[in-house]
Amino acid sequence: MRLSGKYAALIVMIAIFAVWAAAYPLAQLLPRDTFSDPFEPVYNGLNVLFTALAFGGVIVTLFFQADEARIARREAVERSIFEMFQTFTSPDFQDVKDRAYLVLLTAVKDRAYGEFLASRLFVVEQQRLPESSMVLVRSLAPEKQDLDDKALVHADRNDRLRLDNMINFFNMLAQRESSGTVVKHFDFAYDWWRPVLWIIAQFQLQQYEASPTIRQYCRNPLLSSTLRTLDAVYGHAPLNTSAEVWAYINTHPKLKDFELDPNYQTLPETQPAHP
Structure with a gap:
């Protein structure tokens, strides 16, 4: 079963926000000295979020391009059928x-x-x-x-x-x-x-x-x-x-x-x- 581009985009974004939102609580469960500065500055958290969103945007773009390619191929086949039928008849x-x-x-x-x-x-x-x-x-x-x-x-x-x-x-x-x-x-x-x-x-x-x-x-x-x-x-x-x-x-x-x-x-x- 193939996902359409919009559904794939929604799933990717939800997954990114879920991972980002879970990162801080998970970090709190770890010992203090595990990371030198775990999520202390707000800037670092936002930086991680925007980096993840940029990566998610690439994935979403690939999904949309795959959708467009399938649509273009289907239209090409339909056009081919119509043109050959018109010629033959x-x-x-x-x-x-x-x-x-x-x-x-x-x-x-x-x-x-x-x-x-x-x-x-x-x-x-x-x-x-x-x-x-x-x-x-x-x-x-x-x-x-x-x-x-x-x-x-x-x-x-x-x-x-x-x-x-x-x-x-x-x-x-x-x-x-x-x-x-x-x-x-x-x-x-x-x-x-x-x-x-x-x-x-x-x-x-x-x-x-x-x-x-x-x-x-x-x-x-x-x-x-x-x-x-x-x-x-x-x-x-x-x-x-x-x-x-x-x-x-x-x-x-x-x-x-x-x-x-x-x-x-x-x-x-x-x-x-x-x-």
Whole structure:
């Protein structure tokens, strides 16, 4: 049980006055020669009192500062919850979520697109949109069905930019000191995003590990690092190896409902799930 600053101050002051008031009677019980001049001058008694009060003031100040720190932290958490909630539920961000999830759904249905998508998270060695994926990209978005290949690539790029925004959102959530408290109030649908994001995170990690050029020029945090942090915050079992990641992906009921590409079953299982 924590005492508030005002109650702590009252207790400290009462204790100081009690000790000071008891000092003289106690001194009278001692032999005369115990002290050279026990409380004889009134000045000495007042000096002791004010010294004790000054010391008590330091203690009281510390109590008040601790109270203020707790209040400031609580307000920061509440502000964090409100800001993240406002962002996640805003109409503009709803479009970001919809387009980002459409991109991820394409990766679920097409392994080649998933590898392409992961490569676009790096500034070097970016793959081109696979021609074999264009039919699927068109079929999942009615507004893309009549686009030529050049326009389709541009439209797909715009949707991938929405995914970048969504990844940045989850990265900010993962890096907040109050993230554990925040998600207790609003879960941000992480259970929906987790399996589809792990597909991209694992491809990104594999490309990072396989390419010295990527490791030289790319310093942005890997998506797998963000997901591991969020997994811990949300209480998910950690995915420590590549085998665990792909087993989770290939057995996830929702990904099966989304018609997960059977080619995911043939992926290698020997790589770690993090550097």
